[in-house]
Amino acid sequence: MAPRLLVIGLVLQLLPQCPAPTGHWCEQTVELSRVEVISPRAEAQVPCASLYHYKLNGWRLDQEKMRAVYGGDNGISQYYTQSGPEALCFVHKPAETVTVMFNSTRYGCCAGYSGSQCTEGESFLGRCYMTWNCQEFPGISNISLMVIEDCCVSSWGHSWRNISSNYCFPCSHIVPSDALSAPLLLTPRMSVGQRSSLRGYRFFATCMTWSGFHFRTFDGKHFNFDGTCTYNMASSVDGTWAIYLSTAECSSSPKLCPKVLRIMLGLDLILAHNQTVVINGVTITPGKPFYQNGVSVRWVGDFIFLESGLGVRLKFDGDKIVSVTVSSELKLSTQGLCGVYNDLAHDDFTTVTGSVSQIAATFGNSWRISLPEPESCEEASELSSGCNSRDSHLQQLAQSMCSRLLSSPFSQCHTQIIPDSYVDACLFAFCAHSGSEEDRTRMICETFTSYSQECGEQHIFIEWRTPDFCGKTCSNEMIYSDCISTCPATCETVGNPSEGSCREECASGCECPRGSYLEMGRCVKAEDCPCFHHGQKYRPGQTIRQRCNDCVCQRGHWECTQNKCAAECDVIGSQHYITFDHKRYSFHGNCEYTLVEDYVDGKLLIVSEVVACGAGSSLSCLKSITVIIYKTIVKLQRTGDVNVNGQNIRLPFANADLSVYRASSSSIVLQTFGAELLWTLEFTAAHIILQPVFAHRGLN
Numbered sequence: 001m002a003p004r005l006l007v008i009g010l011v012l013q014l015l016p017q018c019p020a021p022t023g024h025w026c027e028q029t030v031e032l033s034r035v036e037v038i039s040p041r042a043e044a045q046v047p048c049a050s051l052y053h054y055k056l057n058g059w060r061l062d063q064e065k066m067r068a069v070y071g072g073d074n075g076i077s078q079y080y081t082q083s084g085p086e087a088l089c090f091v092h093k094p095a096e097t098v099t100v101m102f103n104s105t106r107y108g109c110c111a112g113y114s115g116s117q118c119t120e121g122e123s124f125l126g127r128c129y130m131t132w133n134c135q136e137f138p139g140i141s142n143i144s145l146m147v148i149e150d151c152c153v154s155s156w157g158h159s160w161r162n163i164s165s166n167y168c169f170p171c172s173h174i175v176p177s178d179a180l181s182a183p184l185l186l187t188p189r190m191s192v193g194q195r196s197s198l199r200g201y202r203f204f205a206t207c208m209t210w211s212g213f214h215f216r217t218f219d220g221k222h223f224n225f226d227g228t229c230t231y232n233m234a235s236s237v238d239g240t241w242a243i244y245l246s247t248a249e250c251s252s253s254p255k256l257c258p259k260v261l262r263i264m265l266g267l268d269l270i271l272a273h274n275q276t277v278v279i280n281g282v283t284i285t286p287g288k289p290f291y292q293n294g295v296s297v298r299w300v301g302d303f304i305f306l307e308s309g310l311g312v313r314l315k316f317d318g319d320k321i322v323s324v325t326v327s328s329e330l331k332l333s334t335q336g337l338c339g340v341y342n343d344l345a346h347d348d349f350t351t352v353t354g355s356v357s358q359i360a361a362t363f364g365n366s367w368r369i370s371l372p373e374p375e376s377c378e379e380a381s382e383l384s385s386g387c388n389s390r391d392s393h394l395q396q397l398a399q400s401m402c403s404r405l406l407s408s409p410f411s412q413c414h415t416q417i418i419p420d421s422y423v424d425a426c427l428f429a430f431c432a433h434s435g436s437e438e439d440r441t442r443m444i445c446e447t448f449t450s451y452s453q454e455c456g457e458q459h460i461f462i463e464w465r466t467p468d469f470c471g472k473t474c475s476n477e478m479i480y481s482d483c484i485s486t487c488p489a490t491c492e493t494v495g496n497p498s499e500g501s502c503r504e505e506c507a508s509g510c511e512c513p514r515g516s517y518l519e520m521g522r523c524v525k526a527e528d529c530p531c532f533h534h535g536q537k538y539r540p541g542q543t544i545r546q547r548c549n550d551c552v553c554q555r556g557h558w559e560c561t562q563n564k565c566a567a568e569c570d571v572i573g574s575q576h577y578i579t580f581d582h583k584r585y586s587f588h589g590n591c592e593y594t595l596v597e598d599y600v601d602g603k604l605l606i607v608s609e610v611v612a613c614g615a616g617s618s619l620s621c622l623k624s625i626t627v628i629i630y631k632t633i634v635k636l637q638r639t640g641d642v643n644v645n646g647q648n649i650r651l652p653f654a655n656a657d658l659s660v661y662r663a664s665s666s667s668i669v670l671q672t673f674g675a676e677l678l679w680t681l682e683f684t685a686a687h688i689i690l691q692p693v694f695a696h697r698g699l700n
Contacts, residue, residue: 042093048080048293051266051309054091055240056329061266062090063133073133076267077280081519086291106364126151126162126169130244130289130369131264134161134168142581158239158264206325207234207338209245210446212255213383213432214425217339217682218326221348224428225337225364227380228254230262232352233234234324234338241265241310243324244369245337247377250275258319263612265308268295274318277304279529301484301509313508321446325505336367385424387431394431401444402426405451409462413455422451453506456483474510477523484511491529493518494556517556529556564692571595571608571686580690590620596675596688604629604675606688622684629672632657636668636679 043062044650046054048311051061067092070079080087128151129135148169151157164188205218213226216629218234228247235242242264250257263270271278275286277297284290290297303321306314311327324338332492334341339348349357353508361382368379387398405419405426413419426447428620433443448470452462461483465471470482483506487493494517512523519529531538531553538544545551551560575586589610596606605628613621627634635643642649643659651668652661658672666682674694678687 029376032104034102035097035101037095037097039096041095044091045088046091047085048087049085049309050090051089051294055310058630058689059091059093060238061240062092063267065090065092066267067133073267074136074538084292120265126160128157129159129161130262131158131269133267134159137271177414186682197680203328204325205328205331205341206323208323208336208450209233209259209323210248210321210450211425211429211443212257212259214429214447215337216421217337217345217348218334218341219339219343219345219348221339221345222425223349223360224383224385224425225360226381226383227256227364227368227377228257229375229377229379230366230369230371232336232369233261233322233338234326234334236310236330237333237335240306241312243312243314243336245322259316259322261314261316261322263306263314265295265310265312265404268293268308270295272304272306272314272316272318275299275304277306300486301507301511303507303509305486305505305507315505317508321450337364383428383432385428387427389431397437398427398430398440401430401441404464405448409464410451410455413458413460413462415449416458416460417451417454419451422447441469450506452482453508455700456506457504472508476521477512477516478510479513480508480510482506482508484509488512489517491515491517491524491526491556492532494526494529526555531556531558533558557654564695566689566691567695569595569688569690571622571688573684575620588620595625595686598694604672604694606677608686622686624680625677627658627670627672627677629675634660634670635675636670638681638684640668640681642668 021594038316044054044059046059053062066076066089067073070076080436106436111529113358119226125145126148127134128146137438145163146160148162150159159168160179186528206441207216207218207255209215214222215225216222230244230246231603233245244262246260247254247264248260250256258274261270261272263272277286277290279290279292279295284297287299289299296305296307298305302317304316304318306316311330313325315321315323315325326341330342331343335350335352339345340350347356349360349363351357351363353366357363358364359382363381365379387395389395389398402423405423410419426444429447430440431529433440444650448464452464455462461481465480474480486503486505486507487502512518516523516525517529528540530540531542533544540553540555542553543550544558546560548563549561550567551558553559568578569580570578572578575588576584577587578584590612593610594605595608596604607626607628608621608622608623609626611623613619621638623638625636627636633645635641642651644653644655644660649660653659658670660668660670663669663678666680668679668681670677670679674691676689678689679685680687
């Protein structure tokens with residue numbers, strides 16, 4: 001026993017300041033860390049529109065400084081609205097550090113106790129938020145209480161507000177776990193040359209869900225999951241962006257209700273439901289393109305396209321089809337139901353804890369967002385693939401319907417997109433739904449649509465709908481397509497080689513048949529397209545006058561005669577000139593200068609005389625213009641006097657070469673074959689007009 005007592009005595013000597021045993025104290029051996037800085041933190045102010053490119057180089061948005069400088073979250077929103085594309089954002093590059101670990105034995109409060117004497121049995125509590133600035137996410141109120149550590153280690157916690165001090169703490173203050181220690185911002189960007197050298201390199205990846213239960217991950221793994229709670233569909237591991245998927249309330253079964261999207265893109269909070277989009281509490285006008293601070297929204301066919309400068313693009317039909325596309329720069333940095341984007345499907349069922357599940361339901365339920373207000377939903381059960389019905393007739397009917405994906409016209413796409421997973425999704429949808437054969441058929445249309453659209457993005461366009469199978473009708477002579485053009489052919493684009501060819505990302509909807517053009521919501525032939533001039537619309541066949549040419553509206557374009565028109569030159573004062581080809585310049589000097597010369601036949605010469613405006617004046621004035629036509633020399637003076645061949649004359653005057661007359665009390669006109677000159681006396685200036693006969697033979 002003696003050695004043991006000796007050891008205890010040594011421990012007491014090493015820890016001479018042990019607290020008095022009045023509270024709930026515990027002795028613990030803890031692993032501590034010391035952070036050593038390799039390179040210090042860097043800060044900068046950059047255009048918000050370029051934020052994505054700075055993120056790729058390791059910079060992060062400085063939310064705290066944004067709030068401090070612009071006056072909180074409301075001030076930031078107001079600054080964005082006022083500045084538009086010119087908005088500037090504060091960014092910082094975190095200090096590069098290395099963590100040194102060591103062990104230490106110390107006394108502290110036992111679990112569940114706090115205070116100076118470890119007698120208080122309540123930890124510091126606060127509310128956890130899904131946003132970076134303790135803002136309420138649209139449609140979600142935060143009422144639960146928890147400690148900051150529990151908030152920030154959850155998959156949805158981004159900030160925490162202390163209920164006693166009311167201070168907001170972003171979770172970026174919490175040291176991330178090893179799983180999150182290599183965020184996207186530190187991932188090296190691949191150059192264009194490196195990409196082109198990689199065969200089969202994917203420049204982006206797309207995750208999809210449709211029919212309310214079927215998913216395809218970024219790496220192409222298909223699975224069924226019919227959860228109706230709120231889930232992290234896709235997000236970045238560093239919390240820069242997140243897309244949460246939930247189910248709206250409706251009169252039908254929850255599994256048939258439309259989806260609701262809550263999206264966080266940096267400091268922007270977006271809610272998408274049906275065809276309505278709300279950004280930071282402001283409802284966007286449906287159908288009208290919107291762009292602000294790197295976030296763009298547009299409506300194409302049946303879909304809403306939402307894109308951000310963070311490398312994330314979202315497509316939503318307002319019902320149950322959701323598509324999320326991320327750029328290759330986001331590889332290795334995604335999580336959620338869309339899986340880890342790394343070109344490896346085997347780890348796509350990575351749960352929120354980091355383990356890889358073999359069961360879709362376990363994987364999907366792990367990404368459920370624990371909302372502050374409990375949802376009226378239950379954890380989803382594992383679903384089988386294919387038709388899991390004992391009804392042989394139903395199985396045969398499902399097989400008959402879904403096998404269409406294996407034959408023409410879909411067979412033309414089989415070499416690019418293997419249809420097996422889509423067939424399984426179709427079989428499951430047909431058999432799992434209760435109702436008539438017509439109702440079951442409607443349930444599988446989204447699967448056929450998804451396959452058709454994926455083929456369309458490979459430039460294989462399939463026309464598969466019939467009036468009795470997933471048929472769609474359009475008004476105003478339009479036709480329905482699963483891959484309409486995002487730049488539709490309109491009367492304004494008649495003759496453009498790229499008209500209607502923008503089909504890189506497919507969206508279903510109505511469009512004009514090939515060879516016709518959209519005009520005021522209707523499809524018309526090119527012959528019926530109007531023309532526009534200075535904002536005014538002209539009907540086909542109407543004419544306008546453009547200088548010396550007549551133009552007729554034909555096939556949406558102006559067809560004009562090709563007459564050569566007169567050209568004009570101006571001398572204003574003594575130093576300002578406008579050439580026949582509309583070039584403007586200024587020139588100073590006191591001398592005689594040739595304005596126009598016929599250097600082919602020598603039939604016309606116009607010379608200006610520029611002199612000092614007065615004795616000792618540094619200013620120059622245009623004193624006279626001399627015109628030589630054949631053998632006649634005319635000198636027009638700024639006093640209004642006219643001299644012909646050395647003699648003063650009275651106006652009007654005319655001979656075989658020219659005519660001169662006074663157009664008004666302050667202007668004189670000289671006319672000759674193919675030329676005209678207007679001499680202004682009130683403010684000395686010359687306006688010269690040459691007819692096409694002098695084209696390419698005049699020097700001015």
